[in-house]
Amino acid sequence: MEESTTVKLAKGLALQIKKQKTAKSLMVTLTLNSQEKCLLHWGVSNGPKAAWQLPPEAAWPPDTNAVSLAAVQTAFTVQKTKSRIQLKFPAARDFSSLSFVLFFPDEDRWDNNNGKNYCIKLPLAGESLFSPTEVLRKELSDRQVLFRQTYHLAGTELAAAVILSGEHYLIKLYSDITGRLALHWGINKKSRYEWLLPPEHLRPRGTITVDDKAAQSDFIQIDGLNQLQLEWPADEAVQGLTFVLHQLDTGQWFKPERNFFIPVKNPPLADTALATTELAEIADQIIQVETGGNSWTLMHRFNLAHDLLDRIGTDSQGLALLFVWLRFSAIRQLDWQRKYNTQPRELTHAQQRLTMKLAECYRHNTQAGRELIRLILSTVGRGGEGGRGQRIRDDILQIMHRHKIKEVTGHFMEEWHQKLHNNATPDDIVICEAYLAFLRSNGQLDIFYKTLAEGGISKERLETFERPIVTAPDFVPYIKNGLIADFEKYLQLLKSIYSATDLFSAAEAAGHCLDDQLRDRLWRFYNDRDNMNITVMDQVRSLTNLRHGLIDRLHTNPDTRCLRDLLYLDLALEEFLRLVIERRTKDFSQADLVELLDSVLDNLIINHDDESLSSCFHHWRRLRESDQSEREWVLHAGSVLDRVTEALGGFIDYYHALLQAKAEHLGQAFQADEWTVDLFSQEVIRGSSAYVLSTLLRRLAPILRAAAQLGSWQVISPGEVSGKVEAAELSAVQARVFKKP
Incomplete structure (x- = not known):
């Protein structure tokens, strides 16, 4: 058996390495494509990183001299235009590698492979002369290869490939790991991070089931290499194969930093x-x-x-x-x-x-x-300073003691207290809101569970907490009002820590970062937020001015805590903008919509640097100041709305391109609910000022078209037509071919 490889050296030189194996010996021939004087500085070892050993004297060619306790030097012999060294080793030996560097005395130059030394594997008796990569390369000649990869594992190799052969996928594995080797494996259907038990008919003969997720298949030793082939019908192929290797004689496991993964049917999503x-x-x-x-x-x-x-x-x-x-x-x-x-x-x-x-x-x-x-x-609550987190545990106990609620099992309050004690989360905001709704409704459990559901928590979720809540709340009429007062304060504590967009908490936290005038305007706005005597337009105008004040404050480079608290306040104000407009959209007149469109565009460009949207905003603001009673104004406004619609489409496309593929990659790996993955970028937009702008456009566009007497149709390409008008049932004419209009 013979194997030959070539190593490229510096200055255009190349070193051919030929290995010839017989039952009793291994011959290694090194051929340099130069007549330049060169010395092979070499030793033997048991791997690339192992210590050098002095070669046995029987393997020394002529003109070899020991230069240390672990290395010898042999001169290349010039033969015509090349120079050569031949080394002969016995098949039975206690080393597995030839380690060397090259020395060119005329140039006083060493070539040591950039400090890593050169290393040639010397197969022992029973081992393959060829590497797994080389065997696989020959196997794949003239085949339809879908995937090919070589993994380097502690001085050994695993070469893997996926081939499409007719109506089947072939997965081929070759390894030079010695001894009995097994594939510990599972399959993936939706995500490469799944580990599912393969169906019995997809397993090689002799496969055993390890548990409910993994099977184990033994490699077969052929010509000194461990080999294994899986064959799957194309119509049953799954996304991929996840596995590790198990050396059965030693009990050693082989895997990279994470488990091996071979894609079979679908390319990895990460590519896109x-x-x-x-x-x-x-x-x-x-x-x-x-x-x-x-x-x-x-x-x-x-x-x-x-x-x-x-x-x-x-x-x-x-x-x-x-x-x-x-x-x-x-x-x-x-x-x-x-x-x-x-x-x-x-x-x-x-x-x-x-x-x-x-x-x-x-x-x-x-x-x-x-x-x-x-x-x-917006996905993370502000957190707590100064012991606010500890207050979650302390305050619930104080409420229970104040109202003489006993800490005994089998009661809602104690079960919730245990959850809060061991793992408080944003879920507790919803639980608190539901409990308050329950108290205000005089103990109606359907109100309790409805409020939970509206906040995204099912009864089943309550029962699956590690500290489960399985008992329904009790209603005690004489402590109702006291509990409501206490839990309203407790709810505010929870929101101040876990909610990113609670306006009261954000205003309270950021107050120290504002000047007196801006702080007064903020609290006046907050206190009037539910005042029905103040129009939505006035509220939105005040909110927009507040946000501009916050942005000006952000530009003064405040300390990190202020910067964070101002950002949370800005998020809360933007969320309030969306809520206040969405709940009153149907009540707006044309004049209202014209003004609101101005304000919402202004809000959108506060945080989104978009030249098209900014240009539309300034155009709309100039247009607002002109006479709106003329038909020309309506037509002009309609043209600006078209520009806004186009710019908004660009905004939406930008975020879809930025987020959706990542959501599909992570969501499938997480096995998230399908709708959360499919609608990911759409739901992000829905929660932003861009969606409010879209809502206003849908309301204003038909009003302007009606005012301009344009009707419901938009003319794209005007022109004259003539022909015969005919009214007929579709069933009577569906087979006819019309030669004239």
């Missing part, structure tokens, strides 16, 4: 969702911790997000990935608690670290990055 290797590695790290069986909570998630920000920096693609991940968490598609209890103060501290880090990132980021950081903040 993730722009760089770094981004793909971050996504893999997120998916591993979210889908593994490890202990995991919101606290761990926020701590990881904090650490990943150092790697992401100002990369908008990385920030978008971070937002997609944390939004899946915020909409309850990821575990909030798994095999770990988190005290409230620990979670609030993790929130505080993350939000302060995000604020600091905002300070040094691009405009695109700042927009994404605002989105990330």
Whole structure:
């Protein structure tokens, strides 16, 4: 058996390495494409990183001299235009590699492979002369190869390929790991991070079932290599194969940093969702911790997000990935608690670290990055300083003691208290709101569960907490009013920590960052938020002015805490803008809509740097100041609406391109509900000022068309036509061919 490879050296030189194996010996011939004087400085070893040993003297060619206790030197022999050395080793020996460097004495130059030394594997008796990669390369000649990869594992190799052969997929595996080798494997249907038990008819003969997720198939030793082939019908092929290798004689397991994955039917989603290797590695790290069986909570998630920000920096693609991940968490598609209890103060501290880090990132980021950081903040509550997290535990106990509610099992309040004590989360805002609704309705349980459902919590979710809530609340009439007063305050505490857009909490937290005038305007606006005597237009006008004041304050480069609290206040004001307009949209006149469109455009460009939208805003503002009674004004306004619609479409397309592929990549790996994945970017837009703008456009456009007497149809290409008008039943003419109009 013979194998030959060539190594490229510096200065255009090349070294051919030929190995010839017989039952008793291994011959290695080194041929240099030069007549230049050269010395082979060499030793033997048991791998690329193993210590050199002095070769046995029987293997020394002529003109070989020992130069140390671990190395010898042999001169190349010139033969015509080349020079050559031949080494002969016995088949039975205690080393498996030839390690060497080259020395060119005329130039006083060493070639040591950039400090790594050269290393040639010397197959032992029973081992293949050819590497798994070389065997696979020959096997794949003239085949339709869908995937090919070589994995390097502690001095050994695994070469893998997927081939489409007629109506079947063939998965071929070759390894030079010695001894008995087994494939410990499962299949993936939706995500590469699944591990599902393969159906029996897709398993090779002799496969055993390890558990409900994995099978084990033994490799076969042929010509010194371990080999295994899986064959799957094309119409039954799954997304891929996940596995590790098990050396049965030693019990050693082989795998890279994560499990091996071979895509079979579908290419990896990361090719389109993730722009760089770094981004793909971050996504893999997120998916591993979210889908593994490890202990995991919101606290761990926020701590990881904090650490990943150092790697992401100002990369908008990385920030978008971070937002997609944390939004899946915020909409309850990821575990909030798994095999770990988190005290409230620990979670609030993790929130505080993350939000302060995000604020600091905002300070040094691009405009695109700042927009994404605002989105990330919207998925994470502000957290707590000064013992606010501890108050979650303390205050619920004080309420129970104040109203003489006993800490005994089998009661709603005690079960909720235990959950709060061990793992308070944003779910507790909804539970508190539901309990208040229950109290105000004089104990109607249907109101309690309806309020929970509206907040995204089912009765089943309550019962599956690690500290479950399985008992319905009790209604005690004589303590109703006291409980309502106490739990209204408790709700505000929860919102101040876990809610990103609660206006009262945000205003209270950011108050120290505002001057007296802006602070007074803010609280006046808050106190009048439900005043029906104030028009929506006045409210929106005041809100817009407040947001401009906040942006001016942000530009003064405040300290990090102020920066964070101002951002949360801005998020809360933007959310209020959306709510106040959406709940009154049907009541607006043309004049109202014209003014509101101005304000909403103004709000949208506060945070989104878009030249088209900015141009539309200034055009609309100039148009508003002219006489609106003329038909020409209506036509002019209609043309601006068309521009706004086009610019809004660009805004929506931008976020869809930025977020949707990442949502599909992560969502499928998380096994998130299908609708949360399919509608991901759409739901993000729905929660922004852009959706409010879209709503106003849909209301105003038909009003303007009617005022301009344009009718419901828009003429795209005017022209004259003539022909015969005929009224007929479709069934009577559907087979006719009309030769004239």
